[in-house]
Amino acid sequence: MRYKPWxxxxxxxxxxGLAGVLLLVFMMVFAPHLWADAASAANVAERLQRPSxxxxxxxDQLGRDLLARVLVATRLSLLLTLGSTAxxxxxGVVLGMVATVVPRVxxxxxxxxxxxxxxxxxxxxxLFFTVIWGASAKGALLAVGFAGIPTVARxxxxxxxxxxxxxxxxxxxxxxxxxxxxxxxxxLPNIRPVLVVNAAAVASVTLLxxxxxxxxxxxxxxxxxxxxxxLAEGVGKxxxxxxxxxxxxxxxxxxxxxxxxxxxxxxxAAGRTPRIAGKAAxxxxxxxxxASADEPVVEVEDLRVSFPDGSGGLVERxxxxxxxxxxGETVGIVGASGSGKSVTAMAIAGLxxxxxxxxxxxxxxxxxxxxxxxxxxxxxxLGLGLSVVFQDPLTSxxxxxxxxxxLTEVSEVxxxxxxxxxxxxxxxxxxxxxxxxxxxxxxxxxHQLSGGMRQRVMIGMGLMGTPAxxxxxxPTTALDVTVQQNVxxxxxxxxxxxxxxxxxISHDIALVSGFCDRVLVMKDGLIVEELDARQLDRxxxxxxxxxxxxxxxxxxxxxxxxxxxxxxxxxEDAEEIHA
Amino acid sequence: MTIPSTASIxxxxxxxxxxxTRRRGRHLPGLSPRLTFLRRRVIRVLVSLALVVVATFLxxxxxxxxxxxxxxxxxxxxxxxxxxxxxxxxxxxELQQFADYVTGLFHGHLGLSLQTxxxxxxxxxxxxxVTLTLAGVAFAVAALLCVPIGMLTAVAVYRRRxxxxxxxxxxxLGAFIAMPDMLLGVGxxxxxxxxxxxxxxxGWGTFAQLVLPVxxxxxxxxxxxxxxxxxxxxxxxxxxxxxxxxGKRLPAHLRYLRHALxxxxxxxxxxxxxxxxxxxxxTVIIETVFAIPGLGTTIVTSITAKDYPMIQGVVLLYASLxxxxxxxxxxxxxxxxxxxxxxxx
Numbered sequence: 001m002r003y004k005p006w007x008x009x010x011x012x013x014x015x016x017g018l019a020g021v022l023l024l025v026f027m028m029v030f031a032p033h034l035w036a037d038a039a040s041a042a043n044v045a046e047r048l049q050r051p052s053x054x055x056x057x058x059x060d061q062l063g064r065d066l067l068a069r070v071l072v073a074t075r076l077s078l079l080l081t082l083g084s085t086a087x088x089x090x091x092g093v094v095l096g097m098v099a100t101v102v103p104r105v106x107x108x109x110x111x112x113x114x115x116x117x118x119x120x121x122x123x124x125x126x127l128f129f130t131v132i133w134g135a136s137a138k139g140a141l142l143a144v145g146f147a148g149i150p151t152v153a154r155x156x157x158x159x160x161x162x163x164x165x166x167x168x169x170x171x172x173x174x175x176x177x178x179x180x181x182x183x184x185x186x187x188l189p190n191i192r193p194v195l196v197v198n199a200a201a202v203a204s205v206t207l208l209x210x211x212x213x214x215x216x217x218x219x220x221x222x223x224x225x226x227x228x229x230x231l232a233e234g235v236g237k238x239x240x241x242x243x244x245x246x247x248x249x250x251x252x253x254x255x256x257x258x259x260x261x262x263x264x265x266x267x268x269a270a271g272r273t274p275r276i277a278g279k280a281a282x283x284x285x286x287x288x289x290x291a292s293a294d295e296p297v298v299e300v301e302d303l304r305v306s307f308p309d310g311s312g313g314l315v316e317r318x319x320x321x322x323x324x325x326x327x328g329e330t331v332g333i334v335g336a337s338g339s340g341k342s343v344t345a346m347a348i349a350g351l352x353x354x355x356x357x358x359x360x361x362x363x364x365x366x367x368x369x370x371x372x373x374x375x376x377x378x379x380x381x382l383g384l385g386l387s388v389v390f391q392d393p394l395t396s397x398x399x400x401x402x403x404x405x406x407l408t409e410v411s412e413v414x415x416x417x418x419x420x421x422x423x424x425x426x427x428x429x430x431x432x433x434x435x436x437x438x439x440x441x442x443x444x445x446x447h448q449l450s451g452g453m454r455q456r457v458m459i460g461m462g463l464m465g466t467p468a469x470x471x472x473x474x475p476t477t478a479l480d481v482t483v484q485q486n487v488x489x490x491x492x493x494x495x496x497x498x499x500x501x502x503x504x505i506s507h508d509i510a511l512v513s514g515f516c517d518r519v520l521v522m523k524d525g526l527i528v529e530e531l532d533a534r535q536l537d538r539x540x541x542x543x544x545x546x547x548x549x550x551x552x553x554x555x556x557x558x559x560x561x562x563x564x565x566x567x568x569x570x571x572e573d574a575e576e577i578h579a
Numbered sequence: 580m581t582i583p584s585t586a587s588i589x590x591x592x593x594x595x596x597x598x599x600t601r602r603r604g605r606h607l608p609g610l611s612p613r614l615t616f617l618r619r620r621v622i623r624v625l626v627s628l629a630l631v632v633v634a635t636f637l638x639x640x641x642x643x644x645x646x647x648x649x650x651x652x653x654x655x656x657x658x659x660x661x662x663x664x665x666x667x668x669x670x671x672x673e674l675q676q677f678a679d680y681v682t683g684l685f686h687g688h689l690g691l692s693l694q695t696x697x698x699x700x701x702x703x704x705x706x707x708x709v710t711l712t713l714a715g716v717a718f719a720v721a722a723l724l725c726v727p728i729g730m731l732t733a734v735a736v737y738r739r740r741x742x743x744x745x746x747x748x749x750x751x752l753g754a755f756i757a758m759p760d761m762l763l764g765v766g767x768x769x770x771x772x773x774x775x776x777x778x779x780x781x782g783w784g785t786f787a788q789l790v791l792p793v794x795x796x797x798x799x800x801x802x803x804x805x806x807x808x809x810x811x812x813x814x815x816x817x818x819x820x821x822x823x824x825x826g827k828r829l830p831a832h833l834r835y836l837r838h839a840l841x842x843x844x845x846x847x848x849x850x851x852x853x854x855x856x857x858x859x860x861x862t863v864i865i866e867t868v869f870a871i872p873g874l875g876t877t878i879v880t881s882i883t884a885k886d887y888p889m890i891q892g893v894v895l896l897y898a899s900l901x902x903x904x905x906x907x908x909x910x911x912x913x914x915x916x917x918x919x920x921x922x923x924x
Contacts, residue, residue: 112623112626115623116623116626116627116630119627119856119901119902119905120856120898120901121856121857121859121860121901122860123860123861123863123864124860124863124894124897124898124901127863127878127882127894128634128638128894130882131638131642131882131890131894132638132641132642134642134643135882135883208759211759211761212759212761212864215761215864215867216863216864216867216879217879217883218879218882218883231761231762231765234765235765235768235868238765238768238769238773238780239773242769242773242774245765245769246765246766246769249762249765249766252759252762253757253758253759253762256757256759257757260757349826351822351825351826353817354737354738354739355739374828379828379830380828382828383827383828383829386826387826387827388822388823388826390819390822390823392819395818395819395820396819396820396822396823397820397823398820398823398824398838398841398842399820399842400841400842401837401838401841406823409827409829409833409837410827413827413828413829413830413833414828458823461823461827
């Protein structure tokens with residue numbers, strides 16, 4: 001789906017933005033012709049009046065109509081804003097691009113200077129330049145413009161140096177295109193969208209700077225007037241007529257809003273990526289799994305989970321799944337990515353994000369209903385009895401808390417252990433998962449541990465309570481093969497020690513069959529087959545057989561391409577793997 | 580509000596990891612990354628200060644025409660002008676002038692005001708505490724309010740409960756960010772000073788006189804920081820370690836305060852540094868709106884009067900304030916960042 005620019009013009013924001021621009025242009029061109037007389041006709045008899053029918057904003061000390069003055073001031077205010085923006089953007093782009101092509105020493109000097117200039121707020125730079133060029137409209141135009149150059153230059157430099165490092169620019173350089181040709185033909189077109197977006201932001205800041213300068217009496221001087229000067233005059237008479245100050249203020253605000261809207265529109269147009277509509281998972285006939293009688297840890301019946309698809313509808317990711325897990329049992333769920341195995345596991349843990357819609361006839365951990373929000377007692381029971389080990393140990397531990405802190409809090413919050421007892425238990429848990437020097441490790445931060453160690457810490461965290469179920473969601477996928485075996489062994493030992501049941505999620509049927517008692521095969525949100533792990537060769541469902549056939553073993557003929565699940569049910573991607 | 584000049588253009592509040600590695604950069608053997616970083620920062624501040632000194636010195640020399648004549652006006656007698664020139668040292672060779680200027684700075688001599696004949700140093704000494712109080716109180720208010728507001732709206736939006744409240748607050752914050760502080764000041768004066776007669780609208784010295792200027796100055800930066808906290812908090816709420824914390828069934832206050840808050844503080848502080856310098860500049864406008872005798876009103880009147888010694892002094896002082904604050908923020912950031920571990924260097 002290609003992006004079509006006119007689509008962006010249909011949104012209410014685009015309509016209001018364009019209407020705003022038309023309004024500004026109209027005022028800029030025609031307001032001085034239409035209202036110049038009213039704006040300059042002094043009438044001392046009507047001086048300093050409050051708002052009335054004939055003078056909606058009141059009059060100033062010479063009896064001139066303030067609304068007319070605000071409207072007429074549009075032209076000068078906008079011309080100054082545009083002028084300064086042009087200076088800032090042109091100067092900044094030239095300086096930033098020059099910095100990309102000059103020799104290294106010069107470039108470092110230039111960027112250092114830009115950094116220093118940028119550490120000063122725009123207003124201070126403007127004031128400094130105003131000292132040089134004097135308190136006049138021309139001085140303010142130059143001052144505001146020059147004060148904006150460093151920001152734009154820095155942005156241009158950052159972007160163009162990243163573009164200049166790309167392959168197509170290097171290729172052009174090798175062919176012999178000179179620096180100017182490279183900048184003009186290759187770099188500038190690539191950074192133009194971002195520059196346009198930022199020009200609008202610069203214009204908005206420029207307008208405010210001008211208003212500020214004129215307000216301080218350092219910009220436009222009498223008898224000329226812009227919004228800032230009208231604002232200053234209004235504030236001087238604010239006790240007589242507060243509206244006199246609010247009028248020009250509203251004009252500035254509306255203009256700034258229009259400029260911001262333009263910037264937002266430009267960035268939308270520049271950054272829009274085609275959205276892929278969510279495709280509903282095709283339904284398969286559910287395989288019925290007989291429930292066992294013996295007081296299960298987990299009981300799931302007809303679990304359905306759907307997510308918003310981004311265009312107002314819902315996509316069903318788990319489409320009616322039923323199974324149970326008995327105490328101490330190790331159950332594996334295998335399936336390709338997107339088959340719904342992780343979503344099922346997270347639904348059991350009650351850890352799906354707020355976007356998920358969960359429905360089920362039964363969804364229970366022990367005697368807790370996991371389809372709703374658990375109460376305090378249930379939370380405590382869950383905190384101690386159900387733990388989860390996630391796929392990526394690098395991001396699943398909080399980077400700013402010590403290992404020990406992250407372990408002890410389980411026992412402190414749910415187990416009523418004192419700090420010292422909790423610490424002792426944490427050391428016990430860490431040593432149980434095979435972490436040497438547990439007392440020392442407990443004081444360290446996650447980034448000081450290797451990936452395999454962090455995953456063992458996650459398992460250890462689950463042992464801080466009295467686990468009845470440990471959900472391991474692809475716990476070894478992010479680790480390398482040697483560490484994988486280690487983590488599996490630790491999981492296994494944890495089960496031996498605590499008698500906890502394990503729900504093991506993986507896409508690797510070989511791994512699961514070696515580790516689990518029972519295997520559930522998932523595809524497209526449904527369980528297509530349930531198997532005893534020792535009897536995989538009895539698999540009936542073609543998908544399971546295809547999965548098993550993909551696992552290479554000692555007798556596989558390595559001179560031929562390895563078998564793959566090619567275009568299964570028309571929904572899998574065909575893929576060739578050569579030995 | 581005056582900060583968005585850089586903020587609106589580079590809105591990337593990068594996660595703490597990326598930040599740390601980027602800032603760590605190259606470092607000399609034998610020096611820890613943290614020290615290398617600090618050394619670079621201190622050098623940069625010193626270079627900046629030197630540039631500011633040169634720039635303020637040059638002001639008098641690059642102004643078109645005769646600065647003394649411009650300052651004293653066309654009616655001043657030639658003897659008066661010559662006297663003032665001698666006073667400023669403008670009759671000496673230029674290198675000699677620069678040497679005198681720098682020596683004077685080291686001794687704390689900033690010269691005499693052309694307007695009042697008082698020592699520039701004494702005047703600035705009187706005005707500095709006023710501006711510092713105003714900016715300091717405003718920053719404290721902004722910093723204290725932004726964290727709870729940003730976190731609460733993020734949680735409301737994330738958990739899809741009372742979303743309308745979160746969205747309304749976010750919309751309001753956006754409006755406050757867009758609102759220039761002089762308009763805010765004028766609006767506050769019109770509402771509380773004139774319509775309600777609740778608070779004084781000008782002057783300095785009492786607590787009541789502090790309220791409106793502080794609110795006018797703080798609301799923009801507060802909204803901006805609350806936005807940053809909101810965005811950072813939303814991204815932290817999505818992280819796997821927050822799912823881990825939910826998996827441990829920790830109560831909400833532990834999850835948000837112990838697990839989430841430390842992870843958003845680096846981003847918030849970085850933005851806070853930007854805001855603080857913007858806030859210092861914002862005092863120029865707010866002091867003028869509320870007729871407060873601080874550095875801001877001084878710089879404006881001295882520019883209008885072309886009182887060059889005073890201009891040099893105020894510009895130097897403002898620049899040093901900005902640079903000093905930047906350095907302090909950098910120091911705090913390096914101290915807080917757990918990733919730039921000394922053990923690894």
